[in-house]
Amino acid sequence: xxxxxxxxRAPDFVLPDVNGEDVSLRDLLRAGHRVLLVFLRHLG
Amino acid sequence: xxxxxxxxxxxxxxxxxVLLISFGTPEGTKxxxxxxxxxxxxxxxxxxxxxxxxxxxxxxxxxxNLKTLAYYxxxxxxxxxxxxxxxxxxxxxxxxxxxxxxxxxxxxxxxDPTDRPPxxxxxxxxxxxxx
Numbered sequence: 001x002x003x004x005x006x007x008x009r010a011p012d013f014v015l016p017d018v019n020g021e022d023v024s025l026r027d028l029l030r031a032g033h034r035v036l037l038v039f040l041r042h043l044g
Numbered sequence: 045x046x047x048x049x050x051x052x053x054x055x056x057x058x059x060x061x062v063l064l065i066s067f068g069t070p071e072g073t074k075x076x077x078x079x080x081x082x083x084x085x086x087x088x089x090x091x092x093x094x095x096x097x098x099x100x101x102x103x104x105x106x107x108x109n110l111k112t113l114a115y116y117x118x119x120x121x122x123x124x125x126x127x128x129x130x131x132x133x134x135x136x137x138x139x140x141x142x143x144x145x146x147x148x149x150x151x152x153x154x155x156d157p158t159d160r161p162p163x164x165x166x167x168x169x170x171x172x173x174x175x
Contacts, residue, residue, distance in 0.1 A: 008151075010142040011097035015087035018070040018077070023063065023087055029144050033061045034170065037140040038048070038084075039100055040066045041107075041157055042131040 010037075047163045049081040058170045060141075067092050068131055079125070095135065099153065102134040106156045115158045141169065149173055 014024045028035050048055075048062070055062055064086040066073040073086050089095060120126065139161050141149040150169055152161045 007147050009146045010140065010148055011094070012146075013089075013094045013097065015065065015089050015094060016070075018074045018086050018088065020070070023085065025063075025142065026146075028061050028063075029142065029146055032144050033059055034144060034149065034173065035142045036055065036060050036062045036166065036170075037098075037138075037142065038045070038062065038064045039095060039098065039138045039140075040064060040068075040086075041135055041137045042068065042133050 045081050048166075049083060051163060051167060052083050054167060055170070058167075058174050060170055063087055065089050065094060067095065067135065092135065098138060098140060100138045101136050101153070102132065103136055103156075104134045106136055107134045109156060112157050139166070141166070141173075143173070 010025065012024075012026050014022050017023050025035060025037075052062070062084045064077075064081070064084050065088075066076075066086055067089050068076070069090075070088050073088060077084070077086055136154045137157070137160065138151075138153045140151055143149050150161070150166070154160060
């Protein structure tokens, strides 16, 4: 695995979940969590 | 994805929230989640603006090559269900770990659909970061 740990900041975003509720990356980070973002391909 | 799901308890114990990001419809994504990994929340990025912000590319050759076809043939032979192609099949995926201060612990952009970071490596990184 290529680990590219960096001081670059992750772009912030707010996106709706599958029920339409907004989720903010910044809010999760403020709560002291690390966040694993898994970007999916198409759902086939 | 199934392997990641199986390690949900350890991820939580390591103080890590998992967010899946899809460009599918909410209904299609919910259906997929129910079959594959119901415990993780999924967010919808229909316009793929966040995909672009995280520099995830689209690639026809990267998405559909012999390695990909071999992967799918193996998966179907092992009983994976064919769901059809929903959405842009050239969109490549990626995995990122973001530290509480907003910096990246991991930036991983897939070069083809079979190219994802091993779950064991993700857990090792998180254990190390947790001290």
